[in-house]
Amino acid sequence: MPRTGPTNITLRTLTRELRKTANQYKAPIWDYVADILERPSRSRVVVNVSKLERVASPNEVVVIPGKLLGAGTINKRVVVAAFSFSPKAVEKVKNAGGQVMSIKDLISINPSGSGVKVVI
Secondary structure (H helix, E strand, O other): OOOOOOOOHHHHHHHHHHHHHHHHHOOHHHHHHHHHHOOOHHHOEEEEHHHHHHHOOOOOEEEEEEEEEOOOOOOOOOEEEEEEEOHHHHHHHHHOOOEEEEHHHHHHHOOOOOOEEEOO
């Protein structure tokens, strides 16, 4: 069977917007994020809060092209943008002084993608 891509309408509109922004602002980071989001759901990216603690620096902007889960602890103030979040993960990031937002919000704030780290 031919590959059809994601059937989730929200995901399709997000990837379309990511590709438009990548072309308009010459920002290859958004093309990369769209490629990862278009993968099959069984290979979707899942990141725990403990990995953010290890990988991210304080006050860094991080994008997760998948879901952020709440396993582990975080003590750093980090701005996290992801496709979806677990409620526990949102609570832990906010308690550490960080911010949680959707990828769409991050695109509107920083369309050039400068200073953004992709965590897989």
